Amino acid sequence: MGTRSASDIRSESRFAVLRQLLSSGTATRQDLAVATTLSTATVANVVAELLDAGLVHVVGKGASVGRPSSKLAISDEPLRLVGVDIAETYATAAIYSLSLEHLAEHSEPLDDTDNQPRTVIAGVVAAVHGALARAGVHPDAVAGIGISVPGQVMPSTGVSVFAPNWDWHQVNLRDQLEPELGLSVGVHLDNPLKAVTVAALWLDNGPSTDTMVVVNLGTGVGAGIAINGRLVRGTCNNAGEWGHTTLVQDGRPCRCGRRGCVEAYVGVPGMQATLAELAPDHPAVALHQDAFIAAVAAGLEADDPTMMALLDRTCASLAYGLGDVVNLLNPDRILLCGWMFSALQTWIMPRLTELVPAQALEASLDVVSIQPLEVGRNPVTAGMAIFALEDVLARHGLPSRLV
Numbered sequence: 436m437g438t439r440s441a442s443d444i445r446s447e448s449r450f451a452v453l454r455q456l457l458s459s460g461t462a463t464r465q466d467l468a469v470a471t472t473l474s475t476a477t478v479a480n481v482v483a484e485l486l487d488a489g490l491v492h493v494v495g496k497g498a499s500v501g502r503p504s505s506k507l508a509i510s511d512e513p514l515r516l517v518g519v520d521i522a523e524t525y526a527t528a529a530i531y532s533l534s535l536e537h538l539a540e541h542s543e544p545l546d547d548t549d550n551q552p553r554t555v556i557a558g559v560v561a562a563v564h565g566a567l568a569r570a571g572v573h574p575d576a577v578a579g580i581g582i583s584v585p586g587q588v589m590p591s592t593g594v595s596v597f598a599p600n601w602d603w604h605q606v607n608l609r610d611q612l613e614p615e616l617g618l619s620v621g622v623h624l625d626n627p628l629k630a631v632t633v634a635a636l637w638l639d640n641g642p643s644t645d646t647m648v649v650v651n652l653g654t655g656v657g658a659g660i661a662i663n664g665r666l667v668r669g670t671c672n673n674a675g676e677w678g679h680t681t682l683v684q685d686g687r688p689c690r691c692g693r694r695g696c697v698e699a700y701v702g703v704p705g706m707q708a709t710l711a712e713l714a715p716d717h718p719a720v721a722l723h724q725d726a727f728i729a730a731v732a733a734g735l736e737a738d739d740p741t742m743m744a745l746l747d748r749t750c751a752s753l754a755y756g757l758g759d760v761v762n763l764l765n766p767d768r769i770l771l772c773g774w775m776f777s778a779l780q781t782w783i784m785p786r787l788t789e790l791v792p793a794q795a796l797e798a799s800l801d802v803v804s805i806q807p808l809e810v811g812r813n814p815v816t817a818g819m820a821i822f823a824l825e826d827v828l829a830r831h832g833l834p835s836r837l838v
């Protein structure tokens with residue numbers, strides 16, 4: 436690990452105080468010092484900066500040993516954050532308060548046969564303004580906006596480097612989006628894997644300084660990684676593409692152009708391919724992805740043997756992939772999320788408990804817990820709202836450590 440500068444340490448203290456305030460709602464300086472294990476002097480300094488910037492305010496008096504003390508909370512001034520999740524078939528925008536309370540959201544369908552940047556941008560603009568209208572928020576009240584784009588994206592330049600599903604290469608998305616959105620703040624673009632990891636770092640109840648992996652299971656699959664409490668981006672923001680690690684040598688073709696990737700077996704189209712192998716004439720083989728997963732859930736509910744076999748094969752593949760993650764990173768938590776996982780988690784979790792132990796080294800297995808990520812309704816929009824909050828903090832000269 437590199438040497439941490441004084442400003443790194445200050446940023447980490449700020450993150451710890453804000454995270455604790457978000458989790459507890461209100462707290463005195465003494466409460467914050469106890470919960471974060473920071474010194475009372477450090478907490479007092481951090482709180483003073485946040486009070487000056489108007490990001491934290493006093494909400495009353497708290498009980499304290501010996502003397503009265505102010506109760507603090509994240510500011511409820513009318514500034515709002517926007518988090519956007521662009522997926523293959525929809526764009527969802529959600530409006531959050533500065534304390535990351537989810538206020539309203541709006542989704543726009545995206546036409547998966549027309550993936551021109553112009554069409555996707557129109558969908559995002561409609562989703563954002565629809566959500567603002569639903570929340571009764573004027574566009575001038577938006578203090579920050581984060582937008583998640585599938586594939587490889589560079590937050591520093593706002594360029595979508597490569598989105599395989601849309602065949603996008605080097606699209607200057609931020610430059611095209613900002614004038615269309617008509618907001619007074621710049622857009623933070625990032626990848627959904629980075630968003631879900633940041634959501635877990637800020638909002639999950641576990642320790643904030645640990646090594647964890649957030650596994651996203653949907654149409655595509657991937658992993659967000661945090662080591663010692665810090666988001667891992669890799670050299671070109673492409674870390675975590677676990678879905679494109681090889682599960683089967685010379686296996687099924689994958690949409691990345693290679694063969695045998697984890698995603699080709701565990702992603703929803705991969706599950707459809709497995710069902711086609713198990714039961715080529717099964718009516719669910721030809722369903723659209725959402726309807727397919729609903730049919731799998733209904734089949735599992737009814738103990739349908741074909742769907743049970745599909746679940747077994749999918750979970751076996753997933754267990755091999757997760758075993759590799761455990762052996763490679765030695766995390767203390769693996770948190771699962773994603774729309775496919777949400778729909779099938781009742782059946783997936785017991786299978787994983789059974790199957791992962793055979794795929795991982797015992798010492799690493801002893802320290803890891805594998806559980807669902809529980810940070811509210813959409814960890815991608817929440818994570819992108821957190822990036823927007825980071826932008827607000829940075830504009831006040833108060834960056835947290837994740838920027």
Ligand SMILES: [Zn+2]
Pocket residue numbers: 678679680689690691692693694696698
């Ligand atoms: Zn692949």
